[in-house]
Amino acid sequence: MDELKLYTYIAVFGTFALYFGIAWWARAGSTSDFYVAGGGVTPFQNGMAIGADWMSAASFISMAGLIAFLGYGGSVFLMGWTGGYVLLAMLLAPYMRKHGKFTVPEFIFDRFYSKTARIVAVVCLIIASLTYIIGQMKGVGVAFSRFLEVDYGLGLGIGMAVVWVYAVMGGMKGITYTQIAQYCVMIFAYTIPAVFISLQLTGNPIPQLGLGSTLADGSGVYLLDKLDMVVTDLGFKEYTTANLGGTLNMFAYTISLMIGTAGLPHVIMRFFTVPSVQAARSSAGYALVCIALLYTVAPAVGAMARFNLMNTIEPAAGENLVYDERPQWFKDWEKTGLLKFEDKNGDGKIQYTADKATNEMVKVDRDIMVLANPAIANLPNWVIALVAAGGLAAALSTAAGLLLAISSSISHDLMKGVLTPDLSEKSELLAGRIVMTIAILISGYLGLNPPGFAAGTVALAFGLAASSIFPALMMGIFSKKMSGTAAIAGMCSGIGVTMLYVFQHKGIMFIPGTSFLGDMGPNWFFGISPNAFGAVGALVNFGVAFAVLKVTGPAPAHIQDMVEHMRLPGKTSAAHAH
Amino acid sequence: MENKETYWSENLRLIFICLAIWFAVSFGLGLLLVEPLNAIRLGGYKLGFWFAQQGSIYSFLALIFWYGAKMNKLDKKYHSEG
Numbered sequence: 001m002d003e004l005k006l007y008t009y010i011a012v013f014g015t016f017a018l019y020f021g022i023a024w025w026a027r028a029g030s031t032s033d034f035y036v037a038g039g040g041v042t043p044f045q046n047g048m049a050i051g052a053d054w055m056s057a058a059s060f061i062s063m064a065g066l067i068a069f070l071g072y073g074g075s076v077f078l079m080g081w082t083g084g085y086v087l088l089a090m091l092l093a094p095y096m097r098k099h100g101k102f103t104v105p106e107f108i109f110d111r112f113y114s115k116t117a118r119i120v121a122v123v124c125l126i127i128a129s130l131t132y133i134i135g136q137m138k139g140v141g142v143a144f145s146r147f148l149e150v151d152y153g154l155g156l157g158i159g160m161a162v163v164w165v166y167a168v169m170g171g172m173k174g175i176t177y178t179q180i181a182q183y184c185v186m187i188f189a190y191t192i193p194a195v196f197i198s199l200q201l202t203g204n205p206i207p208q209l210g211l212g213s214t215l216a217d218g219s220g221v222y223l224l225d226k227l228d229m230v231v232t233d234l235g236f237k238e239y240t241t242a243n244l245g246g247t248l249n250m251f252a253y254t255i256s257l258m259i260g261t262a263g264l265p266h267v268i269m270r271f272f273t274v275p276s277v278q279a280a281r282s283s284a285g286y287a288l289v290c291i292a293l294l295y296t297v298a299p300a301v302g303a304m305a306r307f308n309l310m311n312t313i314e315p316a317a318g319e320n321l322v323y324d325e326r327p328q329w330f331k332d333w334e335k336t337g338l339l340k341f342e343d344k345n346g347d348g349k350i351q352y353t354a355d356k357a358t359n360e361m362v363k364v365d366r367d368i369m370v371l372a373n374p375a376i377a378n379l380p381n382w383v384i385a386l387v388a389a390g391g392l393a394a395a396l397s398t399a400a401g402l403l404l405a406i407s408s409s410i411s412h413d414l415m416k417g418v419l420t421p422d423l424s425e426k427s428e429l430l431a432g433r434i435v436m437t438i439a440i441l442i443s444g445y446l447g448l449n450p451p452g453f454a455a456g457t458v459a460l461a462f463g464l465a466a467s468s469i470f471p472a473l474m475m476g477i478f479s480k481k482m483s484g485t486a487a488i489a490g491m492c493s494g495i496g497v498t499m500l501y502v503f504q505h506k507g508i509m510f511i512p513g514t515s516f517l518g519d520m521g522p523n524w525f526f527g528i529s530p531n532a533f534g535a536v537g538a539l540v541n542f543g544v545a546f547a548v549l550k551v552t553g554p555a556p557a558h559i560q561d562m563v564e565h566m567r568l569p570g571k572t573s574a575a576h577a578h
Numbered sequence: 579m580e581n582k583e584t585y586w587s588e589n590l591r592l593i594f595i596c597l598a599i600w601f602a603v604s605f606g607l608g609l610l611l612v613e614p615l616n617a618i619r620l621g622g623y624k625l626g627f628w629f630a631q632q633g634s635i636y637s638f639l640a641l642i643f644w645y646g647a648k649m650n651k652l653d654k655k656y657h658s659e660g
Contacts, residue, residue: 209621224627
């Protein structure tokens with residue numbers, strides 16, 4: 001066993017042992033422990049847990065890679081995935097915490113006095129959450145197969161077993177405390193390599209400042225200027241101005257991600273775990289602190305990774321890397337098929353350009369940037385091992401949060417709320433655990449056999465949250481008169497429009513060939529890409545709801561009183577069942 | 579409680595101010611005005627680019643904490659904390 005592998009085993013299994021220890025210490029004894037950690041999590045702890053919950057394999061592994069290749073266009077992810085917390089802190093979290101229930105569908109049921117609304121919410125929640133889990137499970141499988149060289153399926157199995165132990169045993173309580181540990185692992189794993197690389201390139205150890213500094217090679221040229229120059233010389237778009245499908249598309253994309261973030265049930269749910277309304281507000285702030293620590297480093301990681309990659313391949317203009325002298329990391333990633341070279345002009349050197357005809361780097365998968373980054377920068381092996389553990393922490397913590405959202409919506413909303421209302425607390429807890437086990441098995445199966453539409457479903461998950469859940473919750477709080485009928489009409493038309501748009505461009509249920517308008521720019525509505533359409537769906541939702549409200553009349557008086565009560569700070573009890 | 583309405587309208591006013599700033603720093607400075615702002619430099623950063631990838635996030639943070647602090651004061655003012 002070589003040194004890198006040994007370090008990786010120590011880092012990965014050491015962190016797993018830590019998670020088990022925490023799970024054992026924080027076992028759940030009641031439904032309140034299981035769903036909302038007994039309502040006794042402090043805002044700062046909750047902030048870290050939300051951070052771990054929110055930052056998935058996508059944030060940890062994919063985002064910096066996306067930014068590396070999109071440049072300025074990648075800003076939509078940075079602004080979109082953080083700006084949602086402002087909306088959460090001001091428009092949703094405090095009021096929903098004040099109301100004091102366990103789940104998002106339950107809130108919708110109370111506010112819109114309708115079982116139909118509750119079921120619509122449960123369905124949205126399950127679709128959005130399952131989609132996400134598939135991605136996490138794939139992340140776990142990839143991390144294991146790349147770093148520990150075990151079989152993809154076996155890696156997935158180990159990941160499932162680990163999540164099962166602490167999520168089923170501990171419920172929200174176990175998950176919360178494990179997520180705090182996972183957040184720490186993750187943030188160290190992300191920032192340490194970034195600090196090293198920033199120091200190497202610019203001499204400034206703080207990546208956020210390093211990105212705006214001059215290069216340490218004595219040339220006095222700013223890093224970003226040099227990067228702009230290098231990429232434009234090779235025919236790529238200028239890094240700091242490269243747009244993503246036009247200003248309107250970026251605008252809609254950012255809004256969709258923001259309101260989608262604020263509408264994701266597994267994030268909202270976390271605000272039910274704190275003791276008061278004031279704590280719900282500050283939780284959102286601490287959560288964003290924890291998230292911003294990673295998100296403000298990500299642009300530096302992305303730009304510096306791109307810089308190092310370009311520099312490795314072409315250290316000086318015209319002096320391209322000889323293929324036979326390529327570094328070890330290049331060979332390692334070639335084995336995975338995520339990096340491919342084809343010697344088109346037969347000179348034995350690597351040419352990397354924007355021109356398809358002469359470009360010899362025929363595949364550079366964006367997802368490898370963060371994982372390969374430490375190796376590209378020649379960092380010591382323990383740093384690479386840490387990144388492996390961090391990637392796993394990101395994937396596992398998000399998977400656990402989503403599993404809890406799914407199990408609570410089935411055992412609490414569907415079973416206890418609709419089908420078998422006389423379920424005892426003990427049976428509900430057992431049901432929650434069984435549902436979670438089944439959900440783990442299903443998501444493991446889907447991770448092993450990813451359906452063809454897995455890539456397109458991210459658009460659907462955010463589209464659903466943005467076009468249905470967020471507007472419904474917001475109107476429920478800010479419009480006293482909003483009635484159940486109007487809200488359901490709004491939700492259904494919002495989802496309908498968004499799904500129609502996604503399907504018409506991406507294929508019905510993502511089956512290739514059924515996309516009757518084709519997945520191409522010219523057919524897009526005002527050039528808005530399907531991923532960005534949630535914003536339009538939300539507008540439709542608001543519009544339809546208020547129109548229907550005008551026709552059918554306002555909500556009954558006792559509901560209006562309930563909303564009134566929700567808006568006042570007052571004393572809050574711990575979140576409770578009926 | 580007869581202060582209910584004033585409490586709520588003061589809250590709405592705060593939210594409105596916060597969301598206006600929220601919109602201005604991200605969509606305004608980071609997106610719509612990015613080109614003119616890029617002419618200004620902040621070290622190696624073009625200013626519009628900086629707002630899109632760094633500045634907006636810092637502003638969001640400041641907004642949430644400022645709003646939280648203001649609301650805590652408001653909660654105390656209307657004696658409804660406990």
